[in-house]
Amino acid sequence: MKAVWSIIKKELLTYFTSPIAYIIIFTFLLLSGFFFYSLISWFNSIAPQMAQNPYYYQQININQMVFSPLFNNLSIVLMLMLPLLSMRLFSEEKKMGTEELLFTSPLSITQIIVGKYLASLIVLFIMLLLSAIPVLFTFIYGNPETVPFLLGYLGLFLMGAAFLGLGVFWSSITENQIVSAVLTFGTLLLFWVLSWVSYSAHGIWQGVLNYLSFFEHFDSLTRGIFDTTDLVYYLSFAFFGLFLTHSVIQSRRWR
DSSP states (O other), X not given: OHHHHHHHHHHHHHHHTSHHHHHHHHHHHHHHHHHHHHHHHHHHHHHHHHHTSHHHHTTOOHIIIXXXXXXXXXXXXXXXXXXXXXXXXXXXXXXHTOHHHHHTSSXXXXXXXXXXXXXXXXXXXXHHHHHHHHHTHHHHHSOOOHHHHHHHHHHHHHXXXXXXXXXXXXXXXXXXXXXXXXXXXXXXXXXXXXXXXXXXXXXHHHHHHHHHOHHHHHHHHHTTOOOHHHHHHHHHHHHHHHHHHHHHHHHHHTO
């Protein structure tokens, strides 16, 4: 565990001694704040009008009208931002010529991969934690449901973990950080499009495409529905990305 923690500290130091982490976190918070302010302003303007009608009054729900769209917007932002967070993890080592020194150290490949991956997860957790601060004010001045709120953020973290697992893999393939980011984003975009393609599919293919889509699993969490299938999907996707990374590095190490 000490070996993994040493890698985590090294990567976190690299993140926060360069502009990359600050730029990613600032941009994410700026966009999340904008989306939250826009949605809460719209909710405050339409809620009094809906309250005057008994039928619409029963449909006023801040979780569905504010939190669900907010989480969906943030998932798209993560898809854009996280490739920038993962692109340097192995690409930079390869480009700087420190990859060979790292792999000949007493640390195992698994420890190196896990340490780098956990460092990126910590940055993701910081991003989500800071973005939740303004949202928490809705619990002071309103009465939203807690479970959908918590599950929404859990969904963002799980989805982000899957994104980063894929990003680590592409970072291990190339020494060019931009290429790594583009490949990661392109792959994530493909899985996003699968949810659209599923609408025109039929039979078993529709079920397969829905299951492979990131956002189909995320949608139920934003509505406060916890299904272990969604948890297994995201964890499996992250693990598969790390497994591919291990295979790539292992093959390169013994050349």
